[in-house]
Amino acid sequence: MRAMLDLVARHKSGAPCGIVSVCSAHPLVVEAALRHAMAAKAPIALIEATCNQVNQDGGYTGMQPADFRDFVFAIADRVGLERQRVLLGGDHLGPNPWTHLSAIDAMDKAEIMVDAYVRAGFRKVHADCSMSCADDPVPLPEQTIAERAARLIAVSEKAWREAGGDAPVYVIGTEVPVPGGASEDLPELEVTSPEAALLTIRTHERIFRQRVLAAAWPRVIAEVVQPGVEFDHHKVIDYDRTKAKALSCAIETLPTILYEAHSTDYQTPQALRELVEDHFAILKVGPGVTFALREALWALDAIEREWIADNRSNFRDVVLERMQAEPRNWSKYYHASGRALTFDLQYSLSDRIRYYWPDTQIMAAQQKLFDNLTGNPPPLSLISQYLPDAYAAIRSKGLTVTPAQLVMAHIGVVLDGYYAATQPQVEMLDA
Structure with a gap:
């Protein structure tokens, strides 16, 4: 897409600009992201889906690529953002959902997925074949990773x-945990070496040219590396630009490629700004915004408990009951029991709860929560108590105080830091 190529050119010319990549399939998160893009007058709003969220088998959202596009x-139509300003991206597109299969079978499935993404209109493709399949060595050689990525880009x-x-x-490379986040507590991270x-x-470029993909190489806009940012269940590893200085300088030798930074969730606004200045110009955020979504929904649940006397939704209880009943999306990640497990289910920074929002019982409870607080609006003092930042943002914009607006405003507080980092010259305006 021309806008992404222009972004790379502007950054390479010295402008400290970047782009926010929001990776979520929750409607309130997506709406908040699109409204923020409008408010910032961003040339494009980048919304991405991972191979686990969306694929030809439905992913954990139940959506195929064309469904996610629609x-x-x-x-976008509802909020008034032109479709041509929405860029759809596919993240970690490769064999990851099918690594229990042989490499042949998993890559065949990955080819079908990439074909479906591109035909559905996704125009930012991260080809990630770094994961080992059932009959692969661990780890995979760089040559194999690049050959498989080139195969998918040919598709x-x-x-x-x-x-x-x-x-x-296109985006190549990976220096991050597999889609879904780290499964264990993390030690101090090692920044990707400039040589690596x-x-x-160089390996990808050589194989591209061998595979008659030379015409696609100028459209490889970024490489995923590890700049030293990550989070696990309860801590965040903050960006330290001194440790990433050599890596940052290395990309300056290449005129058309930037870095893409994954796992930037929970970084401070200053760290986000420094990442962009240091050429990690594509900032991906996923759990960080869905964690904010959960915070806002828990706050609304608390308001309901304070304000609604009868026929409550008991939203938080419903969510926890459904997570306990269907542990497959968190059992590999959380190993505590009792109160400690209940805490992790709700408050872990890896935010496995995001996999449960499409659950029909949870969706029904959320709708009841919203209906209760819409039909019997709580006093402003109670909203200020539980969602002070969101309440202040809504009041300053003259918006109607509704449950959905409160949730999106709370998510917006997180997105503010990303837009300040990627578009430092733009003053945020009301959407």
């Missing part, structure tokens, strides 16, 4: 030529 565009190029529209842009980062790029 879902995002419907929200993408064919699908684009047949479907038409803007040419895709450049070797990944």
Whole structure:
């Protein structure tokens, strides 16, 4: 997409600009992200889906790529954001959902997925084949990773030529946990070495040219590396630009490629700004915004308990009951029991709770919560007690105080830091 190529060119010319990549399939998160893009007058709003969220088998959202496209565009239409300003991205597209299969079978499935993404209109493709399949060595050699990535990009190029529209842009490499986040407590992180980062790029470029993908190489806009940011269940490893200085300088030798930083969730606004200045210009956020979503929903549950006497939704209780009844999305990650497990289910920074929002019983309880607080609005003092930042933002914009607006405003507080970092010259305006 032209806008992404222009972004790279502006950054390479010295402008400390970047882009926010919001990776979520929750309607309130997506709406908050699109409204923020409008408020910031951003050229594009980048919304991404991972291979685990959305694939030809439905992912954990139940959506195929075309379904996700329609879902995002419907929200864009409702808020008044032109569809041409929405860029859809596919994150970690590769064999990850099928690593229990042989490499042959898993890569066949990955090809079908990439084809479906591109034909559905996704134009930012992160080809990630770093994970080992059932019959692979651990870890995979760099050569194998690059060969598989090139194979998927060849599929993408064919699908684009047949479907038409803007040419895709590509992201290569991975120096982060597999989609879904780290499964254990993390030690201090090792920043990607400049030598490793450049070797990944050179290997991919060589294989692209061998695979007759030379025309696609100028559209490789970013490499995923580890700048030294991550989070686990209860702590955040903050960005230290002194440790990433050599890595930052290494990309300055390449005129058309930036870094993409994953796991930037929970970084401070200053750290986000420094990441962009240091050429980690694509900032991905996922659990950070869904954690804010959960915070806001828990606050509304507390308001309901204070304000509604009868026929409450008991929203938080319903969510915890459903998580306990269906542990498959957290059992590999949380190993505590009793009160400690209940705490992790709610408050872990890895935010496994985000996998449960599409549950039909949870959705029904959320709707009842919203209906209760809409039909019997709580006093402003109670809203200020539990959601002070969201309440202040809504009042300052003259918006109607509704449950949905409160949730989106709370998410917006997180997004403010990202837009301040990626568009430092733009003063935020009301959407």
